[in-house]
Amino acid sequence: MPRIPLEDNFTDVLGKAQRGLRLSDAELAARAGLKPAELAALQAGEIRDRPLRAVARALQLNPAALLSLARKEWYPEQPAFPRGFALFNTRVDDSMTVNSYLVWDPRSRLAAAFDTGMDATAVLDTIATERLKLACIFLTHTHADHVAALPRLAGATGAEVWASAREPGDHPGTKTFAENAHFHLGALAVKTLFTWGHSPGQTTYYVTGLSWPLAVVGDSLFAASSGGSREHYSDQLKNNREKIFRLPADTVLACGHGPLTTLRQERRYNPFYAR
Numbered sequence: 001m002p003r004i005p006l007e008d009n010f011t012d013v014l015g016k017a018q019r020g021l022r023l024s025d026a027e028l029a030a031r032a033g034l035k036p037a038e039l040a041a042l043q044a045g046e047i048r049d050r051p052l053r054a055v056a057r058a059l060q061l062n063p064a065a066l067l068s069l070a071r072k073e074w075y076p077e078q079p080a081f082p083r084g085f086a087l088f089n090t091r092v093d094d095s096m097t098v099n100s101y102l103v104w105d106p107r108s109r110l111a112a113a114f115d116t117g118m119d120a121t122a123v124l125d126t127i128a129t130e131r132l133k134l135a136c137i138f139l140t141h142t143h144a145d146h147v148a149a150l151p152r153l154a155g156a157t158g159a160e161v162w163a164s165a166r167e168p169g170d171h172p173g174t175k176t177f178a179e180n181a182h183f184h185l186g187a188l189a190v191k192t193l194f195t196w197g198h199s200p201g202q203t204t205y206y207v208t209g210l211s212w213p214l215a216v217v218g219d220s221l222f223a224a225s226s227g228g229s230r231e232h233y234s235d236q237l238k239n240n241r242e243k244i245f246r247l248p249a250d251t252v253l254a255c256g257h258g259p260l261t262t263l264r265q266e267r268r269y270n271p272f273y274a275r
Contacts, residue, residue, distance in 0.1 A: 003075075004089055004097065007258035008225035010052075010070035011045055013271050016226065017059040020233025031058035047071065062274035069224050074269050076223045076261035079252045081211050084188075086126050087260065090117035090149075098145045101216055101254050103207055104132050105186030112136040112185055113153060114205060114216040115256070120149035124156055134159040135185055140218025140256060141199040142169035164194065167201020193243040195220040197236020198227030204244055206251075213251040215244060215263075221253070223261040226272040237272060245273060 008016070018028055029039040032054040042051050047070045053063040068074050086102045102123055104111035111132040113123060127134055134157040139147060142163065150171055154161055162183075163169055165176040183190040188209035195204045198219045207214040219227040221240055229236045244253070249264040268274055 002089060004099075004259040006069075006075070006224055007222040007255070009045075010047075010066055010271075011043060013061065013066065013069065013225055014043065014055065014059065016228045016233075017061055017272070019228070019230055020236075021059065023059075028055065028058060056271065061271040065224070065269050065274040066271040068269060069271060074224070076259055076265050076269075078260055079212055079262060081252075084210050085214070086123075087254070088117055088122050090119045090122075092118055092145045096145075097257065099254070099256055099258075100146070100149075102126055102132075103185075103188060103210065103214070104130065105188050105209065108186030109133055110135050110185040110188075112138060112183070112188075112190065113159070114138050114254070115140055115146040115218065116149035116153050118145060118148045120153040120156070123149075123153060127157065136183060136190075137161045138190070138205055138216070139163040139167075139169060139174075139203075140205070140216060140220075141202045142167055143199060143219070146218065146256060147171070164192070164196075164201030164203045166194070166196060167199055195236075195239040195243050197229045197232040197239055202227070202236075206247065213248050214254060215247055215251050216254045217244060217256070219256040220244065221266070221270070221272070222255045222258045223253075223266070224270050225258075226270070227256075241273065 029036050038051045056063040056066045083106050084104050088100045089097050091097050098117045100115040100117040109132050111134045137159045161174045168176050179194040181192045191206045193204040196202045205216040251263045253261045
């Protein structure tokens with residue numbers, strides 16, 4: 001599996017938190033007890049322990065986790081799936097990639113895709129190579145980078161397309177679900193959890209029956225970061241804490257951008273959620 005860079009650096013995390021809390025630079029500097037020049041230096045990428053910890057506390061972030069991210073001391077240990085799971089990373093532009101996923105039951109060969117990314121070629125190749133029947137395409141949300149290849153993947157496979165009733169998108173024939181809907185693909189079970197905030201219908205899919213419990217979280221959160229939201233920042237954090245962070249500690253988090261991670265690691269290294 002390729003080493004996918006972290007989606008956000010520490011200045012991205014600071015920016016998301018500051019925008020979410022709707023604090024001006026002057027307000028943030030005052031809360032943190034910093035001079036404006038100290039805050040500006042931090043926002044420009046200068047890593048100094050005292051100002052960073054002060055701003056972290058002012059933004060309700062975990063100081064130790066933020067400092068670890070700033071110093072590039074941590075990258076998530078990657079869990080291994082011997083069978084039934086594949087990650088696809090496709091390029092959006094020169095600075096950004098997006099993830100999509102495929103899971104399947106090795107016995108029945110029934111499969112489900114989660115988002116499509118920008119290009120479905122590798123997904124279709126895997127379906128053919130593994131002799132799979134793609135039953136469902138589940139959308140975490142309908143932002144363009146996550147559904148760009150939806151017409152091709154749905155057209156080539158005839159799979160049902162499913163999305164949250166809060167955000168059904170505009171693909172013809174899309175079926176919608178409420179929260180806590182259950183789907184079954186052979187020995188695999190999929191449960192829907194509404195973790196909205198980044199988008200109106202952002203959904204996490206909790207999958208059991210693989211080597212590890214799996215949560216396909218889309219842009220709800222990333223390794224050492226969280227999905228951004230200007231209007232629903234507190235809702236995003238609350239939904240993640242109440243829905244995702246109550247799952248088993250060994251749950252693998254399949255994020256919309258950046259590398260795989262695990263709930264156990266995020267509880268320690270994610271500045272938004274570490275305690």
